[in-house]
Each structure stands twice: as structure tokens, then as C-alpha cells.
Amino acid sequence: MKPVKIVLIYQSLLGIYGDRGNATVLAKRLEWRGISAELEVVEPGDPIPSDAQLYLLGGGEDMAQISAANAITADGGLYRGLESGAVLFAVCAGYQICGNSYTVGDNDTVVAGLGLLDVDTRRAPERAVGEILTRWERPDGSQSLITGFENHGGHTTLGRGARPLAAVEIGVGNANDGTEGAVQGRVIGSYPHGPILARNPQLADHLLTMATDRDMSPLDDSAIDRLRSERIAHVRRGRK
Numbered sequence: 001m002k003p004v005k006i007v008l009i010y011q012s013l014l015g016i017y018g019d020r021g022n023a024t025v026l027a028k029r030l031e032w033r034g035i036s037a038e039l040e041v042v043e044p045g046d047p048i049p050s051d052a053q054l055y056l057l058g059g060g061e062d063m064a065q066i067s068a069a070n071a072i073t074a075d076g077g078l079y080r081g082l083e084s085g086a087v088l089f090a091v092c093a094g095y096q097i098c099g100n101s102y103t104v105g106d107n108d109t110v111v112a113g114l115g116l117l118d119v120d121t122r123r124a125p126e127r128a129v130g131e132i133l134t135r136w137e138r139p140d141g142s143q144s145l146i147t148g149f150e151n152h153g154g155h156t157t158l159g160r161g162a163r164p165l166a167a168v169e170i171g172v173g174n175a176n177d178g179t180e181g182a183v184q185g186r187v188i189g190s191y192p193h194g195p196i197l198a199r200n201p202q203l204a205d206h207l208l209t210m211a212t213d214r215d216m217s218p219l220d221d222s223a224i225d226r227l228r229s230e231r232i233a234h235v236r237r238g239r240k
């Protein structure tokens with residue numbers, strides 16, 4: 001069987017807060033199950049392969065996100081990959097650029113996004129910085145907590161084509177409106193860093209199931225579960 005191909009796009013532009021770890025987590029969780037994975041890190045100037053099952057975008061500085069979006073549009077490989085049925089998971093700046101449009105920093109100039117998610121991002125009244133805790137409804141209807149930290153100066157509003165990924169318990173999320181992230185077909189955007197897939201392996205496995213069309217057998221996540229409990233208790237205590 002061919003390895004599952006994961007492409008991390010422009011880690012030098014969109015790689016703050018260790019978001020690259022999302023790619024490592026996905027590849028490792030496949031390998032731990034005996035499924036071979038191929039992780040390719042693509043930098044600006046390299047062609048983005050169009051034959052991956054999973055693409056990843058991370059967070060980034062304001063100007064870097066504009067450069068990344070321009071290069072992704074010019075390359076076209078990500079679009080072709082998504083047309084072939086791949087999954088895209090995008091964090092923070094990566095999430096914002098997937099939308100219809102966004103602004104960066106204190107600048108209100110509207111920049112066109114990649115048009116992969118029906119969302120728009122505009123300057124927020126104040127920067128969202130801190131721990132975030134959300135409730136994600138899994139495909140089977142059960143709820144799962146997602147922990148991470150957010151640091152973004154934009155507020156994102158969803159159009160009719162996208163639905164929220166999760167509901168906010170603590171933190172700002174999309175726009176202080178109780179929602180976090182966006183899902184549209186096989187494209188998922190989300191604000192938390194952590195990296196989010198290291199802190200929340202249940203979300204990593206969801207992406208892997210989507211991308212491979214295979215159920216992911218349980219792994220021993222007991223050490224991660226202990227850390228999760230500590231973090232969740234900590235952030236809930238901090239709210240009081």
C-alpha cells in the first residue's frame with residue numbers, strides 16, 4: 001500500500017508556535033498503527049505536490065501569511081490536491097488565508113484569501129491572547145474538549161458555506177461569538193496552537209480517518225490524557 005502523503009506547506013512562513021508538530025503527530029500516529037506515512041515539507045519556490053492525502057498550514061506573522069497565500073495561489077498544487085479529495089487542516093494565519101478575505105495587523109486593507117472556506121477575517125477590537133478551551137462535536141455525536149492557546153489579532157466570521165468546528169468554553173475563538181474554527185467539506189480551519197494535534201490526538205485521528213477513509217485503531221494515549229486533564233483543570237481554574 002502506498003504511504004499516506006502529508007504535505008506541510010511553507011513551514012518557514014507559516015510555522016510559528018511549533019505548528020509543524022501537527023505534521024509530526026499525524027505521521028507518527030499512522031506509523032504507530034503500522035500505516036506508512038510520507039511527510040513532505042514544502043517551502044516557497046518548491047512545487048506543492050497535488051497527490052497528497054493531507055495538507056497542513058500553520059500560524060504565521062502578518063506579512064508572512066500574505067506571502068504564503070500569494071505563493072499558494074500561484075502554485076496551484078494545493079487546489080488540485082483538494083479537487084482530488086485531499087483534506088486540508090489550517091491553523092490561525094493558515095486558517096485566515098483559507099477564507100474569502102482577511103486583513104492583517106492594524107491595517108484595514110482587505111486582502112483576497114484562497115477562497116477555500118466561506119469565512120472573512122477583520123481586525124478585532126483587541127488581540128486574542130491566551131488559553132482556549134472548546135467543545136468539538138465528533139462525527140459520532142459525542143463531545144470532546146479541545147485545548148490550546150490562541151494569539152490572533154483578527155476576528156473571523158463565518159458565511160453560510162462554512163460551519164463552526166467547535167463551541168468556545170473559554171477564550172475568544174472566531175470572534176468572541178462562541179464559535180471556533182470552520183469546516184467546509186474537507187477543509188478545516190482552527191485558531192488554537194499547542195500544537196493543537198499534539199494536545200488533542202482525537203482531532204488528529206479524525207483528520208486521518210477523513211484523509212484515508214480508514215478507522216484509526218485506539219492507541220495508548222494515557223500520558224497525553226493526563227496532560228490534557230491538567231491543562232483543562234488549569235484553564236478552568238484560571239477563569240474563576
Ligand code: GLN
Pocket residue numbers: 016058059060061062065091092093094096104105151152153154
Ligand atoms: N497574523 C494573524 C493574526 O494576528 C495570525 C497570527 C497567528 O497565526 N498566530 O490574526
